[in-house]
Amino acid sequence: MEMSFVEQNDILQLIETMFSQMVKQVFPGKIISRSPWPRLSHHEAIKKYGSDKPDLRKDKNDPNELAFAWIIDFPLFTKQSKEDFYYGSGQAKFAPSHHMFTAPHPDDVPLLDKNPLKVRGLQHDLVLNGYEVGGGSIRIHDPKIQEKVFELIGFTDKQKQQFHHMLEAFTYGVPPHGGIAPGIDRLLMVLFNEPNLREVMAFPAISSGQTAVMEAPSSATPEQLQELHLKIGGHKIKFGGKTVYEKIVNLLKDNNVVYKTYTHEPVFTSKQAAKIRGTSLQQGAKALVMIADKKPIMLVLSGATKVNSKKFKQNFKIKDLRMATAEEVEEITGLKIGSIPPFGNIFELKTFVDKKLGQNQEITFNTGSHTQSAKMFYKDFVKLVKPQIGAFVA
Structure with missing residues (x-):
């Protein structure tokens, strides 16, 4: 007024x-x-x-x-x-x-x-x-x-x-x-x-920064980018012109891994992703970029669980641990929160996997966007990423 x-x-x-x-x-x-x-x-x-x-x-x-x-x-x-x-x-x-x-x-x-x-x-x-x-x-x-x-x-x-x-x-x-x-x-x-x-609040925001009601902001579709005469660069440069999605798919193909990809409506939470993929919440491989003793790392856990910071620090001898900010995540990976794939190795991030995720024969995950996902066998995932496996969920 x-x-x-x-x-x-x-x-x-x-x-x-x-x-x-x-x-x-x-x-x-x-x-x-x-x-x-x-x-x-x-x-x-x-x-x-x-x-x-x-x-x-x-x-x-x-x-x-x-x-x-x-x-x-x-x-x-x-x-x-x-x-x-x-x-x-x-x-x-x-x-x-x-x-x-x-x-x-x-x-x-x-x-x-x-x-x-x-x-x-x-x-x-x-x-x-x-x-x-x-x-x-x-x-x-x-x-x-x-x-x-x-x-x-x-x-x-x-x-x-x-x-x-x-x-x-x-x-x-x-x-x-x-x-x-x-x-x-x-x-x-x-x-x-x-x-x-x-x-x-009329449009409360979830942890990823999107509104649960309007699912905004969301990724722009290729049609929208074309209409606006925009071309997204960013992380393609790091991967020799490839997107994160293409990098992951090529990695799976080169290693003769059996996998399935999905294209779907934008999803921003593990629950939304499980529902739209038609898979269980436990199968979702949730990837979190964290800052451990001032260095970026990746934690991968089941979408049905939450990180127990105290347990992680004790088990892996870490003094200080915090969640990376949205700005830090984008700087480190070139991606938005909620779209991060569990392949810390392609971002040169030391990767830690909670052992409960291994209770699933197959896992599902986002592949660099809110509209693309993939499914693969857990054992193949471990062979490709070579993470440290331990217990760090509540």
Whole structure:
């Protein structure tokens, strides 16, 4: 929600009226404990409750009590730390606590020159029962103040130039403007007394990053790529012009291995894959790229099981083990999570197989995309990959 010629109080009052009416109309069994809603400064909230998201309910066990509150007067700046983008520039001592376009409180503008850490920002957070369910601010519309903020956070002249168009526009008279972005999913989570945000999201994402409902994002079909005049390169270069799928198929053919391939709808989980292949969940060879003692490795296990990190570290003398991020997986294999084949050897990854996978005479797996799979005998897989076999599932 964005508005022109607006002050902070206008935004707070509008949202309070809208949400109060919404609760009354849609959730008549809920009771708003205090009206008008309390407004606490950030300093007061931290000092009194130890949090800028305090739960102000009178009875925290009452699922129908709603305690809305506003947190205002946040500090405009914090001391710059190593995590800040401009750390080490040598020019900046401060970082924006919200973002660099939040307007300072009018009474505190003189402090921009004297003591920036004392400047309050016109930022507002909406809190409900201990959760932040909305946030916004009044934006800077004065070019001199915006330039001063750029200076305080360490902008170089070159970086300021990137916003020259905005600063120039400000000189022609930009209306004061501000707004707020209510977090509808988080608001519904509290209203429905759900323990997890996923329960109220319209399109929750699974571990691979895709939405279970829409199966998106998914791989582009050859027809779609042709329509867009795009050609996918990437991992073909590593395999001498071949795709991962072609590399695997050639490997199987060259070793006279009996196998079967599938082309199907996009799948992103072991359960989806088993269903569409018409095979058991236990047969699925789930390949996970992990980082073990700072080196990438591959773990292969049955789709019906989960990794027991503690057991793996004990059995294979590993000190540190974590899942590779989606970005790391793509960098290491050239592939998306959920499409990784269990052939760690073609990616030059040391491969570990859980012994429970060997209880299957045949295994199935993705072959480098979400739409292609293969089936082969487990004994042939072991001969080709030569993995270390052990016990590391829960």
